[in-house]
């Protein structure tokens with residue numbers, strides 16, 4: 001415990017304790033498929049906290065993290081079973097919430113996250129990482145929305161029926177959204193599911209920002225203005241997201257940040273703020289997504305160090321509170337979900 005807090009200023013400690021802290025993307029549901037108990041405390045097994053075991057409910061609480069968006073990852077190596085796998089992962093997150101006796105609540109709305117903060121508990125949301133999991137059927141998005149899906153990422157590491165990735169199998173520098181992809185963006189607007197532009201190539205990115213009637217998010221990314229690399233987004237992309245009223249979750253990967261400490265993460269957040277304004281930056285760890293986090297940010301228990309780094313950069317309390325979670329709350333509030341009917345989805349999902 002001492003290691004997480006001993007270098008904090010009083011101001012950062014108090015500010016972090018008051019803030020609703022929301023992380024837009026972690027891949028922990030993939031670990032949960034292999035038996036990882038989200039309600040138990042874990043220690044990263046590898047040196048440098050490489051690759052996984054970064055977040056669980058006890059460490060969320062210790063690190064002052066209120067809400068986690070769970071990315072639902074499916075691998076398009078085989079064509080069948082992707083949709084069932086996405087449903088199964090929502091079910092695993094909901095099962096963890098049920099077992100937690102109120103310590104973790106499955107939610108979709110900003111008010112529910114604020115309620116978790118008030119009661120000193122934690123909240124879980126779900127986002128799809130790539131629409132290959134829909135197996136080409138728009139109805140599958142409606143089904144996922146009725147089970148509580150809150151974000152839909154158009155792309156992951158391969159081209160799919162909707163879009164092309166910035167890198168990976170059949171990546172493209174020129175192809176935009178397909179008609180199916182454009183239809184999914186419109187369907188997201190109808191359902192109150194946020195469109196997530198992590199991983200997608202530039203033409204698809206801009207097309208989606210133009211098409212969406214609602215704010216869009218980039219759930220986990222770095223920014224080229226702080227470190228230029230293929231998966232990071234440039235200033236034009238930051239402005240395009242900000243123009244929709246959306247926000248951008250900054251990733252905690254050393255590889256994407258181009259540095260090995262929380263200072264590199266602060267560089268990316270501050271650049272996003274400089275270009276997109278104070279309503280734009282957010283957190284999007286990619287914890288448990290095979291990343292190597294900054295050495296002083298090895299897991300969710302160390303999140304107060306981000307607040308400290310932002311205090312050191314001279315940002316105001318108001319702006320820091322927005323970055324740590326306020327901006328995500330604003331976007332969620334502006335796009336209330338219309339598809340989720342919790343009372344009708346109590347039956348266990350068949351997998």
Ligand SMILES: [Zn+2]
Nearest residue numbers: 129198220289
């Ligand atoms: Zn990803």
